[in-house]
Amino acid sequence: MFTPPARARLGPRAAAAAPAPPAPGAPPAAGAAQRPCDGLLRPDAVARQLGLAKATLATWRGTGIGPKFVCLSHKTVRYQAADVELFIADRVRASTAAERAPTGV
Numbered sequence: 502m503f504t505p506p507a508r509a510r511l512g513p514r515a516a517a518a519a520p521a522p523p524a525p526g527a528p529p530a531a532g533a534a535q536r537p538c539d540g541l542l543r544p545d546a547v548a549r550q551l552g553l554a555k556a557t558l559a560t561w562r563g564t565g566i567g568p569k570f571v572c573l574s575h576k577t578v579r580y581q582a583a584d585v586e587l588f589i590a591d592r593v594r595a596s597t598a599a600e601r602a603p604t605g606v
Contacts, residue, residue: 542585
């Protein structure tokens with residue numbers, strides 16, 4: 502026997518009154534409790550943003566080159582958007598000469 506979904510059984514008024522779930526990546530509604538993990542970025546998203554392979558980002562985590570990261574478990578790594586933005590901002594250069602050491606003076 503076919504059982505209609507709960508919203509269909511409750512009628513159109515109940516379906517209209519029920520709030521729609523927020524879209525992925527949307528900011529939380531005013532007054533909504535925010536979880537500490539909300540807003541953290543996955544390594545694949547950070548790698549895409551930086552134009553790198555995920556493996557490069559993983560190597561950078563091991564050597565301390567890349568952006569700061571959050572280790573949620575031994576297998577789960579996330580990044581805070583502010584740390585990624587700071588990493589990018591720290592690498593802005595006017596020329597390549599700014600990176601060279603002075604010679605002969």
